[in-house]
Amino acid sequence: MKPLFSTVLALCLAAPAAAAFEDEGLPEALVSTDTLKNVEEEEEPQVQERDEDLAAFVTDYIRKDTQLKGAFLVEDRASKKIYKLELVTVEPKAPAGESGARTVTVHFKDQAKKKFTALFRVQTGPWGGLDIFRIDLQIPGVKPSPVLKPAPAKKEKR
Known part of the structure; x- marks a missing residue:
């Protein structure tokens, strides 16, 4: 008997709540005030955080x-060596990079007091937060490998 009474009571209380929602106009479709974005803007999320926040x-x-x-x-992929680093400083400026990502430069030292620089690539994550998607370690005295570009196509002579 108690379950039947509680069910009837819940149904009776739901009707006035539904009427109140209709009076306030809440069931209507919500209209977005966001501006229309083109395809390129949707594909490349921009990191809009301040440099200090990054x-x-x-x-x-x-x-x-x-x-x-x-x-x-941090592992050096070329030599397969793992470095144990200690944080020294983080540069306050984060310049923009490719695809809307930003680069934060960090200075480290190892146990032998040798200095290293790491570039942290930060982008907007899939959940809306920030995501570090790549860390590039710059080792003093070692030249970074050049970025290889494809050779230009040869033109045929007629």
Whole structure:
């Protein structure tokens, strides 16, 4: 008997609530006030954070990783060597890069006090936050490998 009474009570209370929603006009479709974007803008999300916020985001990432592992570990892919690095400074400016990404430059030192520079590539993540999608380590005394470009097509002579 109690379940039947609670069901009837819930149905009786739902009717006035539905009428109140209709009076306020809430069931109507919501209209977006966003401007229309072209295809290129939708494909390339722009990082719209301030430079200081990006530097703080990268600093927080490095500190959490250091707490977890005891040091910030980075692998040099060419030599397959893993470096244990300690944070020195994070540059406050984050210049724009390709595809709407931003680059935060971070200076490290290892246990032998050798200095390293790392470039953290930051972009807007799929959930709307920030995402570090690439870390490039610059080792002093080692030239970075050049970016290979395809050879231009040969023109046929007639």
